Amino acid sequence: MQASTSWTRLLVLFLLTQWTCAAGRLLHFEVTLTWEDHAPAGTARKMILMNKQSPGPTLYMRQGDEVEFLVTNELPFATTVHFHGIDQQGTPWSDGVPGLSQTPIQPGCQFIYRWTAFDYGTYFYHAHSRGQIEDGLYGAIYIRPDDSVERPFHLITNDSAQLSAMAKAEEATQPVMLSDWRQLTSEQIWDAEEATGLDALCVNALLVNGKGSITCLSQQTLDEYTTAAQRLVLGNTSLTDIGCIPPSNVYAQGDYPHNYSAIQPSMYYGCTPSQGLYETFEVDPSIGYASYDLISAAGVSAPTYSIDEHPMWVYAIDGRYIEPTLVDAVTVYNGYRYSVLVRLDKPAGDYTVRVANSGLNQIINTTATMSYMTAAGRPSSGGRQSEPFVNLVGAGVTNTTTILEDAATVPFPVQVPSSDVAQTVVLTVGHWNASYRWQMGNTSFPLALEDDKPLLFDPASAPTGLTVHTVNGTWVDVIFNIDKAIQPPHPVHKHSNKYFVLGEGSGAWNYSSVAEAMQYIPDSFNLVTPQIRDSYITPPAATGPTWLAIRYQVVNPGAFLMHCHIQVHLSGGMAVAMLDGEEVWPKIPEEYRRPKCRITE
Secondary structure (H helix, E strand, C coil): CCCCCHHHHHHHHHHHHHHHCCCCCEEEEEEEEEEEEECCCCCCEEEEEECCECCCCCEEEECCCEEEEEEEECCCCCECEEEECCCCCCCHHHCCCECCCECCECCCCEEEEEEECCCCEEEEEEECCCCHHHHCCEEEEEEECCCCCCCCHHHCCCCHHHHHHHHHHHHCCEEEEEEEECCCCHHHHHHHHHHHCCCCCCCCEEEECCECCECCCCHHHHHHHCCHHHHHHHCCCCCCCCCECCCCCHHHHCCCCCCHHHCCCCCCCCCCCECCCCCEEEECCCCCEEEEEEEECCCCCCEEEEECCCCEEEEEECCEEEEEEEECEEECCCCCEEEEEEECCCCCCEEEEEEEECCCCECCEEEEEEEECECCECCCCCCCCCCCCECCCCCECCCCCCECCHHHCCECCCCCCCCCEEEEEEEEEEECCCCCCEEECCCCCCHHHHHCCCCCCCHHHCCCCCEEECCCCCEEEEEEEECCCCECCCEEEECCCCEEEEEEEECCCCCCCHHHHHHHCHHHECCCCCEEECEEECCCECCCCEEEEEEEECCCCEEEEEEECCHHHHHCCCEEEEEECHHHCCCCCHHHHCCCCCCCC
């Protein structure tokens, strides 16, 4: 979408006030997908555009609305669209996963997704076929809460004027899509991974709302900002000229065979600067606050986001309210969403928005600007540079810089899961016989399954070792056992269900259940105010194994994917199919079981 403007905010406010009187209506959206030259970072390559833009148009709706999303595929290849975080209650055939919930949408064909916006909050849609999210197919979704939903802003202040300003800011909340970009297409990356045996763990640019540049840092700057953790991995070597861990690094790539001669330009080396578009967020200080929905559509990066001199009240995570938490910066892992309030109480001028990858894989960053607008227009900053909270690697510039700690957040209102757990599933997470192949469970989920008959249509055909079977109405614990160092945080996304984050820790998981583990390591768990998420990272495995425990209730029968949201890890097989409530399997509408092309037929 275009940079935020006063006109955009007024239009959004008008639409939202209209929706207040039209809750539960049927909303119809249409996107046409094309494969065109596009240069978000100043260097053109083929990308997926939605209605001639990337990111795609933001979908605005109100809680309770019925949604139709018509996709016209003018791409030269098949695709699907997933609605990330949408529970698809009663509509599992609209989840958008090839081989699980649908057959791919072929070139020249149309497909219509139908679902209900049961939950409020911030979500996004993106490609779920192969690695196509990295080709630009993603866009924001905002579901305005019903008036009956209690907001948490009174926990910040009891001043009526401030509360009114916060409510108005939320009404006009703006999406901030954070993503990364490669000079190679997703298929070129996959082909290169197969040819080299390497994990493609670096990118060429970071984007804010589809805008950015390729910036080449000097080797002196890269060396200066190389973190202590990176130095442990690098040994006596240095980062490459794109700020990447070298492909020969055994700690990052593992002790597997590699063909370095097949490395493609720009994968690990070869920084060529280019100037793309620049994002500016225009804010009206007379309103008092601005609200932003931070959404990570990044393929591999872990962007840390901050606005110079402007702390943020984080008031929702993954589409659900929390007790507001004041921070200076937020790390938005792949698939995460944070809603933040920013108080506009500083001198009028321009303030730098900083986005820096905080992962060990690469030093890379970008910027945007938040600009105060006044009655006299956009004021001059007088040459003054705003003061940052974070540096080029997303670390605090002072000891007082506060970066959000997810584990310390408290849902609003608090909910707790049942202690009556019917099933505990332990999934091993790690490499699978190659640097670029991964597992979540006992084997690796192959890309070729995307072309198979969807498991939703025939759950009995599920391949052995790639599925977990659950019973409707029961509570299920899933333990992610990260078996070996060195591994990054893996953002685990569960389709359909939000889940409770029960606990995490270091060392191998050697327990039969959470109940047993709590007898030995009770401080590793939180069942009093557990986070409620649909995406959450496993603890990084720096020196040895780690684990993460989650719990969810099976309430929506169907075939749903659980996977790492780092795209090259998903393409490499870090996924498992959850066949939820198999004994009460849904009846699939004929139009989804045997979809017609609708254009050519």
